[in-house]
Amino acid sequence: MPTKAEARDPMQQLMFGYTRVSTDEQVDGFGLEAQRETVDQEATRRGWTVEHFADEGVSGKAIGPKLAEVLQLLASGQGDGLVVAKLDRLSRSIVNASNIIEAAQTQGWSLVILDLGVDLTTAAGRMMAMNLVNFAQYERELISERTKAALSAKKRRGEHIGRPRVASPSVVRRIVKDRNAGKTYDAIAFELAADNVLSPLGKPAWQPSTVRRIYASAAAGLKQEDVA
16 A cells, blocks of 8 residues: 555655664674665655664664664654665564564555665555565564474473573472471571572572572472373
8 A cells, every 4th residue: 555655745755764883884884874875865866855863883683772763753753754775774683674664554654675675655665565574474483383393392302391490409399398398488598598508599598589489480380290
């Protein structure tokens, strides 16, 4: 579907130009100035007014603060679109890029990624964008399938699923036995410290809350075994 920005005169459109470099790319590679020049050339060709934003020293796997600001401005209707020189300047995560494309389509602003020909103001660009979205969805489902398969394999091998225990089995057993014998969490914590048993954090002092958490985790594990 065409964006709302298409209904306006291109000469009146305000586009946000976004550029990004990581720490290593500040010295060489496709730097901020080269990216900005590419964006400005396209803006001149199409008659856009461009307001520039740049993230310096920000990894492409994350949404940088300036990109987040641009996305907020667009979501609140303060601009007509976002233009970047290359897809990896927008994001190195295909999932993050897909989310931005979907936000543009939902909120009705333009997204132009010059190196890929992604341009939500054209039919061909929208088709390219949908290909990226579909690939990102495939990647999400593939990761989910791999995670489920790995968990199933662990379960078949009888391995513990979930966060690893931070206390040794002997300490866990002691806590369970003492608690089942009627001792309070405070008393168990005091006795562990008196016997020079280090806490899960490697400290000589034990907190009753830590004892309670270890006991609760062990008790939950026993209930799961009973169900199985």
